[in-house]
Amino acid sequence: EVQLLESGGGLIQPGGSLRLSCAASGFTISSYAMSWVRQAPGKGLEWVSVINDRGDKTYNADSVKGRFTISRDNSNNTLDLQMDSLRVEDTAVYYCAKIGITLFDAYDMWGQGTMVTVSS
Amino acid sequence: DIQMTQSPSTLSASVGDRVTITCRASQRIGSWLAWYQQKPGKAPKLLIFDASSLESGVPSRFSGSGSGAEFTLTISSLQPDDFATYYCQQYNSFSWAFGQGTKVEI
Numbered sequence: 001e002v003q004l005l006e007s008g009g010g011l012i013q014p015g016g017s018l019r020l021s022c023a024a025s026g027f028t029i030s031s032y033a034m035s036w037v038r039q040a041p042g043k044g045l046e047w048v049s050v051i052n053d054r055g056d057k058t059y060n061a062d063s064v065k066g067r068f069t070i071s072r073d074n075s076n077n078t079l080d081l082q083m084d085s086l087r088v089e090d091t092a093v094y095y096c097a098k099i100g101i102t103l104f105d106a107y108d109m110w111g112q113g114t115m116v117t118v119s120s
Numbered sequence: 121d122i123q124m125t126q127s128p129s130t131l132s133a134s135v136g137d138r139v140t141i142t143c144r145a146s147q148r149i150g151s152w153l154a155w156y157q158q159k160p161g162k163a164p165k166l167l168i169f170d171a172s173s174l175e176s177g178v179p180s181r182f183s184g185s186g187s188g189a190e191f192t193l194t195i196s197s198l199q200p201d202d203f204a205t206y207y208c209q210q211y212n213s214f215s216w217a218f219g220q221g222t223k224v225e226i
Contacts, residue, residue, distance in 0.1 A: 110164055
């Protein structure tokens with residue numbers, strides 16, 4: 001089955017760190033750009049980070065710049081998001097998503113999401 | 121960064137209605153726009169890409185139009201399964217911004 005499966009979410013105190021992972025199955029991520037998108041409770045979608053197919057170009061939203069790092073391991077077919085200096089406002093469901101052939105393409109596959117709660 | 125603004129924020133409609141949602145970009149983005157449907161507790165689902173191309177498996181009652189800075193998503197005859205929240209997203213520049221969403225309710 002072709003799917004993305006996120007893991008690593010949980011409850012973390014403000015200032016802490018968390019690492020999310022996304023495992024792809026049924027296809028090879030090495031041909032595609034990938035992204036993390038988040039959704040705070042009751043709110044809309046917010047793109048967080050994007051990485052190109054080779055992993056040598058990354059882009060981050062201003063809200064997470066300097067705190068979050070996106071990376072990928074094409075040999076293991078996985079995508080990661082290292083989140084440092086977490087804030088209460090980072091509380092959200094985090095989705096990994098596959099972008100089409102290029103960086104500038106629609107998000108054509110999404111995982112089911114993993115919840116991150118930042119609270120003391 | 122490019123900002124995306126959807127209207128309306130909420131739309132009340134009935135089964136069989138023709139529904140139109142508008143998305144405006146703060147600057148011209150060509151046709152680099154997608155539409156997604158999201159139901160409560162579920163991941164978003166791609167409906168339309170490149171402003172007017174229907175994603176495989178999406179019913180033909182969904183259509184997209186527009187280019188430049190103004191875009192529309194139309195549902196020609198609303199079905200019970202279509203009650204959901206819809207988001208537009210631009211992918212023309214290095215900020216893959218989403219609109220704030222339009223909730224289609226009964």
